[in-house]
Amino acid sequence: MSKKDETPKLTLSDYDEIDIGFGIDIGGSGIKGAPVHLRTGEVIGKRFRLPTPEKSTPQAVAEVLAAVVEHFNVPKTAHIGLTFPGIILHGVAASSANMDKGWIGTDIGQVVKEATGHRAYIVNDADAAGYAETRYGAAQGQDGVVIVITLGTGIGSGLINDGVLVPNVELGHLEIDGYDAETRAASSIKEREGLSYEKWAVRLQRYFSHVEFLFSPDLFVVGGGISKDHEKFLPLLKLRAPIVPAKLRNTAGIVGAAALADRYL
Numbered sequence: 142m143s144k145k146d147e148t149p150k151l152t153l154s155d156y157d158e159i160d161i162g163f164g165i166d167i168g169g170s171g172i173k174g175a176p177v178h179l180r181t182g183e184v185i186g187k188r189f190r191l192p193t194p195e196k197s198t199p200q201a202v203a204e205v206l207a208a209v210v211e212h213f214n215v216p217k218t219a220h221i222g223l224t225f226p227g228i229i230l231h232g233v234a235a236s237s238a239n240m241d242k243g244w245i246g247t248d249i250g251q252v253v254k255e256a257t258g259h260r261a262y263i264v265n266d267a268d269a270a271g272y273a274e275t276r277y278g279a280a281q282g283q284d285g286v287v288i289v290i291t292l293g294t295g296i297g298s299g300l301i302n303d304g305v306l307v308p309n310v311e312l313g314h315l316e317i318d319g320y321d322a323e324t325r326a327a328s329s330i331k332e333r334e335g336l337s338y339e340k341w342a343v344r345l346q347r348y349f350s351h352v353e354f355l356f357s358p359d360l361f362v363v364g365g366g367i368s369k370d371h372e373k374f375l376p377l378l379k380l381r382a383p384i385v386p387a388k389l390r391n392t393a394g395i396v397g398a399a400a401l402a403d404r405y406l
């Protein structure tokens with residue numbers, strides 16, 4: 142089957158009547174979108190991914206967002222959930238550690254509206270992933286404090302207490318041993334420095350122990366692309382709280398954003 146054939150042909154009534162949402166996840170290397178079944182948290186059909194523009198300015202990314210929305214023929218009145226890898230205050234980016242700095246101060250909802258014609262709910266990428274894992278994934282039904290950590294270009298974090306998301310906690314930027322934590326322990330650093338899983342796990346241990354000391358979570362969930370190889374590093378970590386791999390893996394951002402858009406727009 143060609144990619145085109147796998148793209149679901151959904152209509153507005155599907156979005157309205159059978160609880161479908163649409164999510165887009167902006168990452169350091171790719172921008173991915175898909176329709177989402179909001180009752181189950183499943184992505185419908187195949188995700189569509191385009192590379193993040195090398196110079197990831199709002200204008201350049203807006204063109205990619207338009208292409209993703211067009212690929213799925215999202216009905217004009219359907220809402221979109223969109224993740225961004227930075228602090229989001231009422232739809233406006235307040236930081237941009239791994240994307241173009243031109244995003245800071247940008248009303249992202251406005252950018253999406255102009256590029257696609259759709260109303261959008263904007264959420265930090267790790268917050269979206271955390272919400273999705275709590276509602277549909279590895280932390281479903283977990284009471285108390287859940288911390289979802291995404292390991293990728295940077296370190297993202299989502300803090301959820303009894304199912305309620307506390308947004309923008311930014312635990313990837315904790316200063317540990319004089320370093321911004323994500324510059325030591327993100328999976329991009331493992332790759333860049335050619336660290337073995339064992340060597341990287343020493344840095345992860347330092348990181349997770351510190352987060353555990355500060356927040357005493359009941360559960361850690363670990364996401365990001367590298368979480369598919371969780372067997373190679375999660376068993377090396379010794380923590381009081383259980384630490385488990387994310388269930389939704391690379392769809393968590395899309396799913397969480399779609400679900401939050403449905404909830405708040």
Ligand code: BGC
Pocket residue numbers: 225226227228236238239265266267268291293294295296297298311313314323
């Ligand atoms: C950003 C966070 C983001 C994380 C993962 C960090 O550098 O500050 O907002 O969630 O990277 O993309």
